[in-house]
Amino acid sequence: MSHSIFEELQWRGMVYDSIDGVQQMLANEKVTVYNGFDVTADSLHVGHIVPLIALARLQRFGHHPIALAGGGTTMIGDPSGKKSERSLLPVETIREYAEAIKGQLAHFLDFESKTNPAKVLNNADWLTSLNMIEFMRDIGKNFTVNYMLAKDSVRTRLEREEGLSFTEFTYMLLQSYDFLYLYDHYGCRLQTGGSDQWGNITAGVELVRRMRAEQVYGMVYPLITKADGTKFGKTEGGSVWLDPKRTSPYRFYQFWLNTEDKDVVNYLKYFTFLEHPVIDDLAAAVVERPEAREAQRKLAGVMTATVHGETALARADQASQALFGGDISGLSAAEISDIFSDVPSCELPKTQLEGAGLPVADLLVTAGVAKSKGEARRSLQEGGIYINNHRVSAENPAAGLGDMLEGQFIVLRKGKKNYTLVKVIG
RNA sequence: GGGCGGUUACCCAAGUGGCCAACGGGGACUGACUGUAAAUCAGUUGGAGACACUCCUUCGGAGGUUCGAAUCCUUCACCGCCCA
Numbered sequence: 001m002s003h004s005i006f007e008e009l010q011w012r013g014m015v016y017d018s019i020d021g022v023q024q025m026l027a028n029e030k031v032t033v034y035n036g037f038d039v040t041a042d043s044l045h046v047g048h049i050v051p052l053i054a055l056a057r058l059q060r061f062g063h064h065p066i067a068l069a070g071g072g073t074t075m076i077g078d079p080s081g082k083k084s085e086r087s088l089l090p091v092e093t094i095r096e097y098a099e100a101i102k103g104q105l106a107h108f109l110d111f112e113s114k115t116n117p118a119k120v121l122n123n124a125d126w127l128t129s130l131n132m133i134e135f136m137r138d139i140g141k142n143f144t145v146n147y148m149l150a151k152d153s154v155r156t157r158l159e160r161e162e163g164l165s166f167t168e169f170t171y172m173l174l175q176s177y178d179f180l181y182l183y184d185h186y187g188c189r190l191q192t193g194g195s196d197q198w199g200n201i202t203a204g205v206e207l208v209r210r211m212r213a214e215q216v217y218g219m220v221y222p223l224i225t226k227a228d229g230t231k232f233g234k235t236e237g238g239s240v241w242l243d244p245k246r247t248s249p250y251r252f253y254q255f256w257l258n259t260e261d262k263d264v265v266n267y268l269k270y271f272t273f274l275e276h277p278v279i280d281d282l283a284a285a286v287v288e289r290p291e292a293r294e295a296q297r298k299l300a301g302v303m304t305a306t307v308h309g310e311t312a313l314a315r316a317d318q319a320s321q322a323l324f325g326g327d328i329s330g331l332s333a334a335e336i337s338d339i340f341s342d343v344p345s346c347e348l349p350k351t352q353l354e355g356a357g358l359p360v361a362d363l364l365v366t367a368g369v370a371k372s373k374g375e376a377r378r379s380l381q382e383g384g385i386y387i388n389n390h391r392v393s394a395e396n397p398a399a400g401l402g403d404m405l406e407g408q409f410i411v412l413r414k415g416k417k418n419y420t421l422v423k424v425i426g
Numbered sequence: 427g428g429g430c431g432g433u434u435a436c437c438c439a440a441g442u443g444g445c446c447a448a449c450g451g452g453g454a455c456u457g458a459c460u461g462u463a464a465a466u467c468a469g470u471u472g473g474a475g476a477c478a479c480u481c482c483u484u485c486g487g488a489g490g491u492u493c494g495a496a497u498c499c500u501u502c503a504c505c506g507c508c509c510a
Contacts, residue, residue, distance in 0.1 A: 163506065227464075260463055291461040324462055378470060382456040415456060
């Protein structure tokens with residue numbers, strides 16, 4: 001790594017905008033840098049990885065990263081990038097979430113470093129005890145409403161029907177105060193974030209300049225987009241989370257594996273620490289033999305290993321090969337339960353399969369594959385249902401004892417990729 | 427506090443007494459084609475059944491008018507704009 005961190009980030013396409021002077025500062029000194037994370041759930045999702053991994057990159061270049069859990073600001077709700085007013089979470093809930101998220105940060109950041117260990121802070125620690133009169137007098141005085149109204153996040157909301165509450169309007173003041181606080185207490189001189197945070201970040205820079213007469217800096221990352229214009233980080237089941245209880249390692253692995261050709265090289269740059277030549281080679285592979293999907297495999301492998309560990313990766317990879325490789329009927333009971341350990345499952349009493357068997361439509365509802373019998377019937381008509389990887393095409397199909405694998409499993413599949421394991425008991 | 431406008435399915439949005447389980451678009455799901463990709467094309471998108479037919483529940487909530495209401499009336503809640 002002979003080049004600078006700023007050049008590194010630029011090469012990876014991660015510098016969307018920055019305040020002049022950032023490059024020089026990062027080259028000349030080891031700075032403390034912070035990035036805020038909203039705590040609207042008890043887990044981060046893949047959308048959080050870009051700023052998180054950027055912090056990790058900065059750390060590798062010797063800078064001091066602070067991951068700030070927005071325990072205080074989440075109570076207010078950031079209007080940036082939101083179409084409508086957000087419902088507020090109970091204070092206690094936010095605290096619990098912030099705790100849960102701390103553990104996930106450790107997958108990326110090094111807290112043990114002797115020279116520049118990462119820190120996790122929660123802005124609830126200083127925001128919740130603020131005195132309103134003092135805040136308005138000392139902080140609020142530094143901002144004109146005109147300035148605040150000019151911010152994108154505010155303006156777009158004013159143009160919409162829903163409007164913008166005073167609470168949300170003040171959000172930028174609180175985030176600015178965070179920057180001031182971290183500057184005062186930790187010597188923090190750089191704030192990073194997604195490009196939607198530009199307004200909030202520059203407001204903080206402005207506040208420090210006015211109150212401390214010091215120049216601090218901001219840098220924002222591009223919003224991750226997909227080539228087809230849809231939102232990054234969502235799949236059938238909603239967001240892709242880092243918490244294995246919310247998104248299993250298998251699904252996590254599959255999420256990355258399914259990345260489009262057009263996006264995969266960008267993602268390798270954004271999300272991995274792979275060296276430039278390695279990424280260049282993979283980029284070439286995408287062009288020359290796209291069907292091999294080497295870049296996607298590498299991406300999925302690296303991400304799964306980072307977040308869930310090597311063991312989980314091995315299992316996810318093995319499961320993927322078995323499920324998409326072909327015949328599953330030759331697998332042993334042990335292999336099946338291993339491969340499907342991540343996949344949704346349900347239990348079914350054996351008695352239901354006896355005699356005439358259980359209508360497949362009912363089985364789909366019981367297994368949670370379909371929400372209603374109508375939906376189940378529809379899926380069957382569409383030819384989208386498979387039992388043990390064989391399409392169900394009968395008129396009024398029923399599942400019987402003969403459909404069990406190894407005497408205890410039935411593998412249901414809807415469409416190409418949605419598996420559910422039925423465990424026959426009793 | 428006053429005036430006006432609004433609340434329809436996952437989202438946007440039509441419909442303003444019967445032809446409405448409700449136009450259209452987006453999204454999502456399934457299929458064909460493929461490389462577990464994209465693009466394209468086709469189908470599906472409230473529930474139940476004896477499933478080319480019937481029944482039930484839905485248009486912010488509750489009541490009412492009517493043979494019949496998403497549509498009219500009353501009232502409550504929420505949202506927006508304007509005035510104070």
